[in-house]
Amino acid sequence: KQEVTQIPAALSVPEGENLVLNCSFTDSAIYNLQWFRQDPGKGLTSLLLIQSSQREQTSGRLNASLDKSSGRSTLYIAASQPGDSATYLCAASDYGQNFVFGPGTRLSVLP
Amino acid sequence: EPEVTQTPSHQVTQMGQEVILRCVPISNHLYFYWYRQILGQKVEFLVSFYNNEISEKSEIFDDQFSVERPDGSNFTLKIRSTKLEDSAMYFCASSQLRTAKETQYFGPGTRLLVL
Numbered sequence: 719k720q721e722v723t724q725i726p727a728a729l730s731v732p733e734g735e736n737l738v739l740n741c742s743f744t745d746s747a748i749y750n751l752q753w754f755r756q757d758p759g760k761g762l763t764s765l766l767l768i769q770s771s772q773r774e775q776t777s778g779r780l781n782a783s784l785d786k787s788s789g790r791s792t793l794y795i796a797a798s799q800p801g802d803s804a805t806y807l808c809a810a811s812d813y814g815q816n817f818v819f820g821p822g823t824r825l826s827v828l829p
Numbered sequence: 830e831p832e833v834t835q836t837p838s839h840q841v842t843q844m845g846q847e848v849i850l851r852c853v854p855i856s857n858h859l860y861f862y863w864y865r866q867i868l869g870q871k872v873e874f875l876v877s878f879y880n881n882e883i884s885e886k887s888e889i890f891d892d893q894f895s896v897e898r899p900d901g902s903n904f905t906l907k908i909r910s911t912k913l914e915d916s917a918m919y920f921c922a923s924s925q926l927r928t929a930k931e932t933q934y935f936g937p938g939t940r941l942l943v944l
Contacts, residue, residue, distance in 0.1 A: 761937035819872040
């Protein structure tokens with residue numbers, strides 16, 4: 719059964735810093751892996767999706783990498799801004815396309 | 830940009846009552862999903878739906894739960910007899926296809942509180 723973990727659970731950084739969020743999954747037979755952002759009390763916003771055949775995806779200041787062999791994905795955020803403050807979730811899908819979510823990393827970017 | 834919508838945004842109900850949570854997926858999407866997030870816990874998969882039938886369901890999705898696409902636009906989750914532990918945020922999601930490059934788009938959620 720797939721298990722997804724994320725470290726750290728919470729992170730606080732000053733504005734402008736580059737940062738890395740980590741996601742680990744136990745079953746490397748994933749279909750794809752998706753990073754989401756969740757603002758307090760709100761829904762999930764998809765940030766990046768990496769197919770199992772890919773190694774990374776980029777969107778603006780965000781870069782996500784995937785290493786299936788080690789069961790890891792990272793989300794790199796460059797030049798962080800206060801507006802980046804949110805909880806970041808990673809989710810791995812199996813061939814049924816049903817996501818298994820990690821617990822999230824709560825990010826605070828201080829002005 | 831098209832988006833998934835959900836109603837109501839909040840619902841309070843008494844234990845044992847039936848509730849129906851409604852979702853309008855993105856119009857050209859074919860696959861529909863329900864997830865839930867108990868406060869402070871992970872988002873959990875409940876069920877996926879395609880071509881008017883359940884594709885997959887988790888062990889959470891027991892006989893108290895049902896899903897339906899009553900018309901061409903709505904997708905509903907019914908909880909027949911709510912329990913206190915059903916209190917959670919319920920998210921609907923949809924995707925156009927079911928390929929590795931396909932993103933699931935999530936709605937804003939319905940916060941259900943069972944008293």
